[in-house]
Structures are given as structure tokens and as C-alpha cells.
Amino acid sequence: MEVQCDGGRYILFKERTVIGQAVLAGDRITGLAIDPRWRRHGYGSFLLKELLRRNGGYDRAAPSLFYAPLPRPDDAAALALAQKFGFTVQGDALCRRRVPDLTAVELSHRFLRDSLPSGGLYLDATCGNGHDTLFLCGLAGAHGRVIGLDIQQQAVDATNALLHDNGMSGIGRAVCCDHRELLRFAPPGSADCVMFNFGWLPGADHAIHSTAGSTLPALRAGLEALKPGGVLAAVLYSGKVIGSSEKQAALDFFRALPLKDYTVLICEFANWSDTAPLPCFVLRRQH
Incomplete structure (x- = not known):
């Protein structure tokens, strides 16, 4: 047929x-x-x-x-x-x-859409195939700027192609860079948002994925990049391929952040499996 x-x-x-x-x-x-x-x-x-x-x-x-x-x-x-x-x-x-299913990524998008002003500096620290980068470009608007980072050139090329095809090349671009080095693109206290979507590149080799060894330094750099009132968003993963060490290390890091400087939200899908993606938000408090 x-x-x-x-x-x-x-x-x-x-x-x-x-x-x-x-x-x-x-x-x-x-x-x-x-x-x-x-x-x-x-x-x-x-x-x-x-x-x-x-x-x-x-x-x-x-x-x-x-x-x-x-x-x-x-x-x-x-x-x-x-x-x-x-x-x-x-x-x-x-x-x-x-209506769209409420996934961990969609929940992150909704939270950021309701929390962030346009016209700022936004970082997608794990740009993958570019969908989060494209989303941030829509938030940033014509007067904003978005930088996407990924350690795999394949991801950078896919992201830049997606931005071009959607008319966003004037707002955002992706560069091949370890997310631990994100302060090269956002000096301390300059970013409205730093977004992480950990795990592996969709459609690529699952053996290549983020680990606690790179994730914790990247999270520290992301918090340093945030301006007062800025938001760090992270979706954490666990499972048979990647285990749970990265997820647990990130959770321990978030829970240890001082309340005088940060408000931390860890959003659990209570009736999903223990390995379900976990959206987390860190808001840098304004003193």
C-alpha cells in the first residue's frame, strides 16, 4: 500500500x-x-x-x-x-x-521560558543536535546571544546547520569545546542561563557520554558564569549504559550549594522509573 x-x-x-x-x-x-x-x-x-x-x-x-x-x-x-x-x-x-508530552527536557524549557528575560547571554553547554540551542535562541530574541558547546564536531555541525535552517545564525552559534571551558565564552557573572542536557549525542555512539569527571567542573564553571538572578538548568540521566555515578555526583553537588547564594530545585517524576531523566534548576540569588 x-x-x-x-x-x-x-x-x-x-x-x-x-x-x-x-x-x-x-x-x-x-x-x-x-x-x-x-x-x-x-x-x-x-x-x-x-x-x-x-x-x-x-x-x-x-x-x-x-x-x-x-x-x-x-x-x-x-x-x-x-x-x-x-x-x-x-x-x-x-x-x-x-498536547506535547511533559518530558524532563520540556519541563526545563517551560521553566526557563517563564523565568528568563530576552536579550541576554545564554549558554547551551551540551548542544548535541542543537534543539536546546535553538530553543534558547528563541528566548534570547534578536538582541540576545546564544553559544552552544559540544566536544564532538558532529554535534557542532548539526547545531549550526539547525540554527541556519531556522534563521537563528545571527543570534546563536555552536563551537567545539569542552563544557568545562565555558568561561571562555561567558565571563564570571555574565550569563542569564547555562543549560546542560547530559548523556550522549542522540544518534551517535552511546559509548561517548558525559561523566562525573567532566560534569562537576562544568557545573562549577556554569555557576560562576551566572549573573545574579540567572538560572542553571540540568537534565541528569542514569541507566545501563552510563550507570548512575554522574547523576549521583551532580545531585550531591547541587544539594551542598549554600542557601545564601542559591536556590536549588530537583524535580522528580514520582511515578516514573528510578532511571528516568531528572530535571534540576539552580537559581543564583540576588543579594
Whole structure:
């Protein structure tokens, strides 16, 4: 089977025969139909799922919204198909609304979005594939500046490409550098935010990952870089590959910080596993 898109019309082929179609106009799905000879074989599910997938309906990191007309009262199969894919009755239409899953990284983004001013200096100390760096560029705005750091050139290149593709090269850039050396780019007391997302580079060799030996000096440097009122954000990981020594060392470091200088938040997902990512925030207090 194959689905081809012609404008907003999605056409389902079985070999070379058209057996179904649907239309997407904006956020409204209409005209979903399967040739009667091919009904009750899962082809309607295949077509609807593919239409949703191609338009962000299964993107865990972004919201999505779709509407469809209510089926006829006697069309129980059409209603069952809609309900299978999360549509519910809303007024005189069907509605499928999804919001992003609350992950450790998404929680960090929400906290920083609500806590930081635009126009400052932001550091992504572990830029990876660049998604956190891109997020910080959006926070920094046209008058801000973002520096992404990573020890792997592959990560630096991916980050700079992502910033370029999203029109953010004038705000942010990534450089190949150990995060322990971040004070080269943010003198003491100059940064509004220093962000860490530890672990390994997604899509790369998992044997290459951050360790306590590099993480603790980097965290110390990050705190030194913060200006009063600045925020250090860190997502900590543990598991079979990387163990738990880095996570535990970072937690011990955070908990030992003096209250007169810092407010520390460690946000636990209480009903997740013990190895779930752990978002942490350190706020440098203003005296």
C-alpha cells in the first residue's frame, strides 16, 4: 500500500489501484472514503494514520489539532474509526487535540521560558543536535546571544546547520569545546542561563557520554558564569549504559550549594522509573 499526497488530497493505492482518499484543508479532514470493495480490511485506519503522521499528529514534542465532520448516526464504523484515533465529539464536529508530552527536557524549557528575560547571554553547554540551542535562541530574541558547546564536531555541525535552517545564525552559534571551558565564552557573572542536557549525542555512539569527571567542573564553571538572578538548568540521566555515578555526583553537588547564594530545585517524576531523566534548576540569588 502507498499513500500519495496531491495538494491536500491524500490518495491510497493498493498496487496501482486507487482504493481510498481523504482531504486535509488546514486542520479539517473531509471526504475520507474507502472503495466499498476494500472496506473492513484496515485500509481506512492505514490512510487516516498516515495523514495524521505526515501532519504532526504523532509528534510528541508539538501540539496538534484536527477536526472532522460527524458521521451519520447510522455509520457506527466511521465513528469507531474516529474514536480509534483519538477523535471525540465536540459540538457538531469530531476533534482530535494532542498536547506535547511533559518530558524532563520540556519541563526545563517551560521553566526557563517563564523565568528568563530576552536579550541576554545564554549558554547551551551540551548542544548535541542543537534543539536546546535553538530553543534558547528563541528566548534570547534578536538582541540576545546564544553559544552552544559540544566536544564532538558532529554535534557542532548539526547545531549550526539547525540554527541556519531556522534563521537563528545571527543570534546563536555552536563551537567545539569542552563544557568545562565555558568561561571562555561567558565571563564570571555574565550569563542569564547555562543549560546542560547530559548523556550522549542522540544518534551517535552511546559509548561517548558525559561523566562525573567532566560534569562537576562544568557545573562549577556554569555557576560562576551566572549573573545574579540567572538560572542553571540540568537534565541528569542514569541507566545501563552510563550507570548512575554522574547523576549521583551532580545531585550531591547541587544539594551542598549554600542557601545564601542559591536556590536549588530537583524535580522528580514520582511515578516514573528510578532511571528516568531528572530535571534540576539552580537559581543564583540576588543579594
